[in-house]
Amino acid sequence: MKYSTRIKPISYLKANAAEVVRGLAESGEPMIITQNGEATAVIQDIASYEETQETLALLKILALGEQQVREGKTVPAAKAMRRFRDRIKRTRAGE
Structure with missing residues (x-):
């Protein structure tokens, strides 16, 4: 799995939270969230x-x-x- 396509800034998460959550459930792949250009969190669906x-x-x-x-x-x-x-x-x- 290529994580480089799954990296988004926190502003993207804030603006698209519902879409992100849907995408996590559908893909089953985690998303890396950046803040000030640094990777700070990983989010994934509950399953x-x-x-x-x-x-x-x-x-x-x-x-x-x-x-x-x-x-x-x-x-x-x-x-x-x-x-x-x-x-x-x-x-x-x-x-």
Whole structure:
């Protein structure tokens, strides 16, 4: 994606807010807003924002998993499944 075509001054946003919001939803691409010639903000539609946040959450989970592997904080899959099944049995017994 070329961001150079998605750069607008804040005055454009002020004058065309409704059109900009419609365009964000249709394209799914963010827009960079400048103020005094400097990039100062990025705006995007809510669906794209939510997708980005979900992606970041998954990446954080992956990074945490990699860190735990490096630190030796892992157990064999069979042992993990045993723990999981035992926990389910205890939960059901407490119902």
